[in-house]
Amino acid sequence: MINVNGKSYPTISDIMKVPENERKGEDYLNKMSGIFLVTSSSFKNTSTGNVFTQATVCDDKKVANVKIWEKVEAGSLIFSHYEYSSTYHSFSLKPIRIVNAEKAPEIAEALTPHFDVGNLERCLKYLIKSVENVHLRKLLEEIFRKDSQFYTSFVNATAASQNHHVGRGGLFFHTISMTKIALNLISSYPNLNRDLIVTGCLIHDIGKVETYKDAPTFDYTDEGKLENHIVLGVKMLARFIDRIPDFPPELESILTHIIASHHGRLEFGSPVTPKIPEAMVVNFADEIDAKLNAVFEVFDEMETNNWEKVEMLKSDIFKFEI
Known part of the structure; x- marks a missing residue:
C-alpha cells in the first residue's frame, strides 16, 4: 500500500x-x-x-x-x-x-522497482581480478572503471523493459547472477576457457545501457528500437577495445561473437548462433538466469498447488510443495 x-x-x-x-x-x-x-x-x-x-x-x-x-x-x-x-x-x-x-x-x-546491488560491486571486482589473460583483464578494467559515466549508467540500468530483472540495478544483478551460473557450468567442463566465459558474461549485455531509458519508464530508447542491445553492445565493445593498445584482433573477434550470439538463435535476435563452447555457455547462463527470474517473480505471489502463466515462457507453471 x-x-x-x-x-x-x-x-x-x-x-x-x-x-x-x-x-x-x-x-x-x-x-x-x-x-x-x-x-x-x-x-x-x-x-x-x-x-x-x-x-x-x-x-x-x-x-x-x-x-x-x-x-x-x-x-x-x-x-x-x-x-x-x-x-x-x-x-x-x-x-x-x-x-x-x-x-x-x-x-x-x-x-520504481529496484534491485539491491550492495554486494555486487565486490563480486565484480573479484571476477575482474580473477581473469588471468592480461588483455581481457585490461578490457574489463576499462569498461567497468568506477569513475566512468558508463559504469554509473550500468549500475543503475534495467535488464529489460519487461519479462525479467526490470528495475534500477536489474542489469547489474542479472550480469553477476548469470556469471555465477556460468562458473558452475565450468566446473563440469574444465576444458572451457574460464577467462573468456567470465569476460563474455560480464560484457554480454553492455549494450543495454543505451537500449533502455532510466526510471520511471525503462522503455526503449530510439537507439534501442533501431539497433537492439546486441548491435549496440558490439559497437560499444569496439570503442572500448580502441582504448587498449595492441589488443589482439582475433580476441576481439571472439568477444564480438560471444555478444552477437548470446541469445542463441536467430529468431531470438542473435545475428549468429554460438559457434564456440564458451559462447554456448554464455547463452545457456543468460537464458537460465532470465527465465528463472521470470518464474520466481510469479512464484512469489502464487499459492501452492496453483497454476499461473509466465509471459516470458509463453507457458503456465505449477507451484507445489513436497
Whole structure:
C-alpha cells in the first residue's frame, strides 16, 4: 500500500498477493482503487475500433502486463480501478486520474522497482581480478572503471523493459547472477576457457545501457528500437577495445561473437548462433538466469498447488510443495 495525501492505495504487488480464486469483481481488495506506474505502453484497437493500451505497470517490488481501457503514455501514474480476468490470467485497469510521473517524483520513486546491488560491486571486482589473460583483464578494467559515466549508467540500468530483472540495478544483478551460473557450468567442463566465459558474461549485455531509458519508464530508447542491445553492445565493445593498445584482433573477434550470439538463435535476435563452447555457455547462463527470474517473480505471489502463466515462457507453471 502507498499513502498519497492521507489516503492509502493498493499497488500492483498488493493486488497480486490476493490468491487468484479470490480476485473477484472490480477493486476486489477492500473496494479500494489502486495506483500504478506505467513503464511501457503501446496502443491497440478493439474489434469495435476503441483504443486501449497494452502496458507494463509496476511498483517497487513487482512488474506486470496489463490492459488499460484508455490511451496512457509510458511514464504516467494512474489512479485506477482494476479487475482480474481468470480466463486470460491478466489484469485490466480503468483510469480515474492520470498524472505525469515527472510531476509527482516522490510517488514515482516509491513505485520504481529496484534491485539491491550492495554486494555486487565486490563480486565484480573479484571476477575482474580473477581473469588471468592480461588483455581481457585490461578490457574489463576499462569498461567497468568506477569513475566512468558508463559504469554509473550500468549500475543503475534495467535488464529489460519487461519479462525479467526490470528495475534500477536489474542489469547489474542479472550480469553477476548469470556469471555465477556460468562458473558452475565450468566446473563440469574444465576444458572451457574460464577467462573468456567470465569476460563474455560480464560484457554480454553492455549494450543495454543505451537500449533502455532510466526510471520511471525503462522503455526503449530510439537507439534501442533501431539497433537492439546486441548491435549496440558490439559497437560499444569496439570503442572500448580502441582504448587498449595492441589488443589482439582475433580476441576481439571472439568477444564480438560471444555478444552477437548470446541469445542463441536467430529468431531470438542473435545475428549468429554460438559457434564456440564458451559462447554456448554464455547463452545457456543468460537464458537460465532470465527465465528463472521470470518464474520466481510469479512464484512469489502464487499459492501452492496453483497454476499461473509466465509471459516470458509463453507457458503456465505449477507451484507445489513436497
